[in-house]
Amino acid sequence: MDTKKLRQKILDLAIHGKLVPQDPNDEPASVLLERIRAEKERLIKEGKIKRSRKTAKTSDTPHYEQDMPFEVPKGWMWTTLEEITSKIGSGSTPKGSNYSEGGIPFFRSQNVYNEGLVYEDIKFISDATHQLMIGTEVHSKDLLLNITGGSLGRCAIVPADFQIGNVSQHVCIIRSILVLSSYVHTFILSPFFKKTMNITGSGREGLPKYNLEKMFLPIPPLKEQERIIKEIEHWFTFIDTIEQSKVNLQTAIKQTKSKILDLAIHGELVPQDPSDEPASELLKRINPKAQITCDNEHSEKLPQGWCTCRLKDISIIITGSTPSKSNPNYYGGDVPFYKPADLDAGRFLEKSMEHVSEAGKKISRVVPMGSTAVCCIGSIGKVGYLTQEGITNQQINSAIPSEAVNSLFLYYTCASPSFYNELQLLSSAVTISIINKSKMENIKVSLPPLLEQKCIVKKIEELFTVLDTIEQSLQA
Structure with missing residues (x-):
């Protein structure tokens, strides 16, 4: 399940009036907009806000007559952000x-997230500096929108119990009148907003104030806004549970795979x-110089027929x-060139x-199919099995x-928790972790009989296939 797409679909249904049913007894949005205009006039007369240079018109005429983006339900109205703020x-x-x-907390774009304000890496300004910037003071229930850069x-919606704060030039304050800030938040997070916002700039992109003011948005009756937000919260809580379960299950799958490999290399x-x-006996015959440090006759920890040797x-x-x-x-040929x-x-x-090309291959050390690649600088311990x-x-x-080891058994040995831990212990670092060839060569590993190696690999593959299927279903 793609939960990100599911969230976007819910927001899209919400602003199209398809998430909750309409109630003919609700006060229509046209009346709400008249009350918003009256409230703006009051604020202008009291000197609390300035009159805009141009007042946007609203209409409930169908979109095919007024060129509105889409048709809204009865009782809704199209307007602009400027008119309701x-x-x-x-x-x-x-x-x-x-x-x-x-x-005084000073919020920058890195403090603004869809889920709310993040106080990690927050900056502060003095009260004197804040007074100089009082025109951009943040109020409770404001919306803070990042208007430049990658974010x-x-x-974010400013919490109702918010005390005081200010914002940088990369963050825009949107303060709605009588329209729920949570509904405007829903609109801003919707696919429609992303599709219609008029971004400028070729280097550092930005969303200018004028373009933001003139953005059209559909306004439902106030009572329906409340029902919409309640329904979104219900669905998003459900999705949060799914996502947490996915994280828990993915962690469990990773831990299970590690446990399987641990059992495998210990003969269990x-x-x-x-x-x-x-x-x-196999190793002595194939590699007489092998350093067999112990076998099951000398160590109760090893299963019957196993021995310990160096990699x-x-x-x-x-x-x-x-x-x-x-x-x-x-470069540019058909020969795979593997990096970490x-x-x-x-x-x-x-x-x-x-x-790389054949020419590049000729001057390099060729690794045959069936080998195990182990990262030994930087991200030490990452492994891969070469299929070509x-x-x-x-x-x-x-x-x-x-010939003494099954190629896949060798891979799973190198992918096991014990081998990884050994790599970490042997690594040396000044600025970056490194384990040289000699140290890796001398890591001790457990070796079972060849036939048992094949049985172990077959069992691992069976178990991993099931776990992989579960993991893939989480991504669907």
Whole structure:
């Protein structure tokens, strides 16, 4: 379930008058707009706000006669943001960023989120500075809208118990009259607002005050506004529960996979077969120089037929390299060139974001299909299984399996929590974490008989396939 799209659909239904039924007994929006005009006149006469240069017209005439964006239900009205507000305007930044250690909260775009105001990294201004900027003081129930940069369109409702604050020039205050601020918030977060807002600027984009004032919005009767907000809160609470469940389930899936691998490399995932050739005998035959530190006869921790050896006893470790960027003939071919970011794609590396040519391949260390790539600089411990031949950059050490180990069992060994923890312990860092080839080669690993390795891999694949299916359903 795409919960983000679901939220957008609910907001879209809300401003189209399709989220809750209309009640013919509600005071129509036309009467509400007349009361808004009267209230604005009162505020103008008292000197609390200034008269706008041009008053917008409203109409309940169908959109095909008045060129309105879409038809609204009976009792609704089309109007502009300017007509239903007493203030639309951005703040300013104190000269020389004259912030103080404490005092009046000063909200910048990074403090404004759709879910509300965030006080992390909040700045403060003195009361004297605040008085100089009193024209852009924030009131309770105001809407704060980011009008520049990458967060343009993010909008927060100021809480009802808000005390005092101010905003920067990147944040616009929208103060509605008699229309619920939560309804205007719904309109601003809707797909319709994003589609119709008139953004200017080619470098740093912005939403000018004039363009914002002239934006059309549909206004329902006040009672219907209340019903709409109540229904949105009901649905969004339900969606929040779904999202939290997704997070919990994704965490559980990740933990379950780690547990499966932990059981696998400790011989607890599948039963042992005493007729299998012991791993120590297999290893001695294939690699007489292997350093077998113990077997099940000397360690009660190892299952029957298992032994412990070094990673280099069952594989060849090679460190990748990057073909010179100064030679364009090395790039643009069909040979996969794997980097640490490619290891985020999942268990199997089926494609890479960059490729090299055959010329680039010839001067590089080629990693055969079936090898395990391990990131050993920076994001140490990320792993991937190569499904095709390729090369890697210098941040990756690759383990090429010998005949003593099943290639996928080697991958799952390197992907296990125990191996990851060992990498972390062995890594050294000044500015970036590094584990060199020699250290990786000498990591001790547990090796089961070859037939048991295949059984373990088969069981892991069965369990992971089920978990992957569940995980994919969360993304649908």
